[in-house]
Amino acid sequence: MADPIQANPISTRSPVTAPAVAPQAPAAPGVAPLEVAFAIKGFSLWYGANQALYNVAIDIPARSVTAIIGPSGCGKSTFLRALNRMHELTPGTRIAGDLRLFGEDLYAPGIDPTVVRRRVGMVFQKSNPFPTMSIAENVLVGLRLNGVNDRVFLRERLEQALRMAALWDEVKDHLSRPGISLSGGQQQRLCIARALAVQPEVLLMDEPCSSLDPLATAKIEELINDLRSSYTVIIVTHNMQQAARCSNRTAFFYLGKLVEYDQTRTIFMNPSNPQTEAYVSGRFG
Amino acid sequence: MASPSGDPASRVATKAPPSSGARWPDISFRWLALLAALTTAALIVLVGWELYRGSRQAIAQFGLNFLGSSAWDPVTDKYGAWPFIYGTLVSSLIALVIAVPLGVAAALYLTEMAPLQLRQPIVTIIEMLAAVPSVIFGLWGIFVLIPWLRDHLFVWLKHTLGFLPLFQGPIYGVSMLAGGIIIAIMILPIITSVSREILRSVPDLQREAAYALGATHWEVIRIAVLSYARRGLFGAAVLGLGRALGETMAVTMVIGNRPVISASLFAPSYTLASVIANEFTEATTDMYLNALFELGLVLLVVTILVNIVAQLMLRTLSGGASGKVN
Numbered sequence: 001m002a003d004p005i006q007a008n009p010i011s012t013r014s015p016v017t018a019p020a021v022a023p024q025a026p027a028a029p030g031v032a033p034l035e036v037a038f039a040i041k042g043f044s045l046w047y048g049a050n051q052a053l054y055n056v057a058i059d060i061p062a063r064s065v066t067a068i069i070g071p072s073g074c075g076k077s078t079f080l081r082a083l084n085r086m087h088e089l090t091p092g093t094r095i096a097g098d099l100r101l102f103g104e105d106l107y108a109p110g111i112d113p114t115v116v117r118r119r120v121g122m123v124f125q126k127s128n129p130f131p132t133m134s135i136a137e138n139v140l141v142g143l144r145l146n147g148v149n150d151r152v153f154l155r156e157r158l159e160q161a162l163r164m165a166a167l168w169d170e171v172k173d174h175l176s177r178p179g180i181s182l183s184g185g186q187q188q189r190l191c192i193a194r195a196l197a198v199q200p201e202v203l204l205m206d207e208p209c210s211s212l213d214p215l216a217t218a219k220i221e222e223l224i225n226d227l228r229s230s231y232t233v234i235i236v237t238h239n240m241q242q243a244a245r246c247s248n249r250t251a252f253f254y255l256g257k258l259v260e261y262d263q264t265r266t267i268f269m270n271p272s273n274p275q276t277e278a279y280v281s282g283r284f285g
Numbered sequence: 286m287a288s289p290s291g292d293p294a295s296r297v298a299t300k301a302p303p304s305s306g307a308r309w310p311d312i313s314f315r316w317l318a319l320l321a322a323l324t325t326a327a328l329i330v331l332v333g334w335e336l337y338r339g340s341r342q343a344i345a346q347f348g349l350n351f352l353g354s355s356a357w358d359p360v361t362d363k364y365g366a367w368p369f370i371y372g373t374l375v376s377s378l379i380a381l382v383i384a385v386p387l388g389v390a391a392a393l394y395l396t397e398m399a400p401l402q403l404r405q406p407i408v409t410i411i412e413m414l415a416a417v418p419s420v421i422f423g424l425w426g427i428f429v430l431i432p433w434l435r436d437h438l439f440v441w442l443k444h445t446l447g448f449l450p451l452f453q454g455p456i457y458g459v460s461m462l463a464g465g466i467i468i469a470i471m472i473l474p475i476i477t478s479v480s481r482e483i484l485r486s487v488p489d490l491q492r493e494a495a496y497a498l499g500a501t502h503w504e505v506i507r508i509a510v511l512s513y514a515r516r517g518l519f520g521a522a523v524l525g526l527g528r529a530l531g532e533t534m535a536v537t538m539v540i541g542n543r544p545v546i547s548a549s550l551f552a553p554s555y556t557l558a559s560v561i562a563n564e565f566t567e568a569t570t571d572m573y574l575n576a577l578f579e580l581g582l583v584l585l586v587v588t589i590l591v592n593i594v595a596q597l598m599l600r601t602l603s604g605g606a607s608g609k610v611n
Binding site: 084086089091114115116117118121122124126128129130131132133141142145146191194195198 | 401488490491492493494495496497498499500501504508509512513515
């Protein structure tokens with residue numbers, strides 16, 4: 001059992017070992033968490049000749065939820081995808097600047113993007129379970145890719161990931177059913193479990209509730225709330241109530257620039273930038 | 286078949302302009318189109334009927350024995366279809382074994398790996414392969430492929446895999462295996478282009494799901510692309526089989542045209558399509574002609590069944606895997 005963990009580069013620094021572990025420092029709102037997960041300076045990104053991000057500088061704290069808001073096309077999804085180098089799947093992209101995760105430059109030469117993506121997991125707008133795989137296979141596919149075969153270990157991880165994704169009680173009796181037999185909201189939580197099973201250091205969520213009904217949305221928000229004490233979560237959302245409800249800090253992007261970044265309460269109650277105020281009060285966007 | 290999709294649109298169109306003058310071209314065009322659709326459907330029924338009419342004597346004489354019998358003797362007027370059915374099935378299977386991996390691999394390269402500016406030229410070249418007349422492949426088979434197989438590949442196969450009954454016996458060149466290889470080349474374009482369409486229909490979100498887990502390019506292809514597309518790829522293979530069964534000209538030029546059943550792939554064989562093409566002019570007796578008609582009927586039925594299976598598989602793909610996500 002020690003071997004697969006060692007072989008898995010994620011676990012060495014993973015903040016979570018068991019679902020029930022209490023966080024050492026529950027980040028009370030208003031108290032800045034100590035450790036910085038992402039330290040980003042002067043980060044720009046181009047799609048061909050079009051610049052999508054301008055000189056973004058931001059420090060994203062560990063073990064908290066950071067929301068990214070902004071109108072469509074403001075670069076928030078692009079920014080999120082740059083955090084685990086997913087944007088590189090689009091041909092013709094180029095970046096400049098400095099982007100570090102726990103001090104390590106993710107864009108340094110010699111850094112393998114597949115390793116970055118194992119450390120920084122991602123959940124997408126639409127749930128995308130693998131249709132030919134069962135619920136259990138979907139959750140464990142990332143570990144299997146890493147060569148983990150220990151059945152006891154996989155079984156533990158399966159339960160742990162599904163519990164963290166608040167799905168265990170609903171699926172524990174039919175883990176071998178196809179993943180796509182679940183409802184939309186359950187599928188999205190299955191995708192969250194799949195991302196959590198490899199124990200990434202950070203979980204990125206790209207509008208994870210945009211295709212879900214309010215009830216399923218509430219479940220996911222609750223789950224994000226539970227994750228915040230032990231995980232670094234970065235969530236892009238169109239829904240300002242959602243950002244207000246479940247994040248510690250909020251970043252407002254507009255036209256590819258980071259306009260304002262502060263405690264969520266400050267952004268919504270007392271923003272310092274007039275553009276932020278206009279956006280959060282619903283006057284544009 | 287066209288009406289369910291055409292209906293709502295035409296209802297909207299007929300409701301929108303209140304004047305009845307705009308309606309009659311609509312209606313008459315609809316009937317005309319229906320007539321055209323029915324004509325196409327009627328043709329296949331007509332072909333089947335004519336084949337049945339032409340083979341009635343043989344059907345009455347031999348009954349179901351015709352399918353299982355190995356006799357093919359115009360002198361005594363005894364006929365059986367089994368060696369031809371066997372030759373057709375085996376040569377087509379050989380073709381699939383060769384063409385499916387090649388076609389799917391080519392399609393994978395074209396959808397997942399090839400540089401964008403290279404994709405269209407390659408697709409065009411592969412489609413040109415489909416435009417080469419069958420007889421050209423046959424000529425190439427006789428003058429290039431057969432000598433090479435006889436002097437090199439077959440010798441090597443016999444030497445290394447000779448312990449298998451498949452690769453024993455005398456080598457003539459013209460053979461079941463040569464027929465299979467020629468068919469493989471001819472069905473490669475259809476398998477490649479259908480597979481390519483299937484792979485292109487795999488949602489990018491599936492690929493991203495795998496990439497986000499830290500999968501390498503090959504792992505993404507394996508867990509996200511191929512497994513998603515597997516049913517459709519199977520459909521592409523069955524569609525290829527449908528083509529393979531009916532290939533005539535090139536096959537008859539290289540397969541040896543002898544109605545024998547041998548375990549060895551080096552032995553000559555004969556297919557349903559090639560025996561019909563070869564012996565039609567020599568069919569002097571009524572029963573001979575009837576037997577050839579019946580072979581045609583068998584070929585038609587088998588080909589139609591295979592194509593129906595292929596269409597069903599390709600159709601369930603679009604509604605099956607992706608439809609339930611959401």
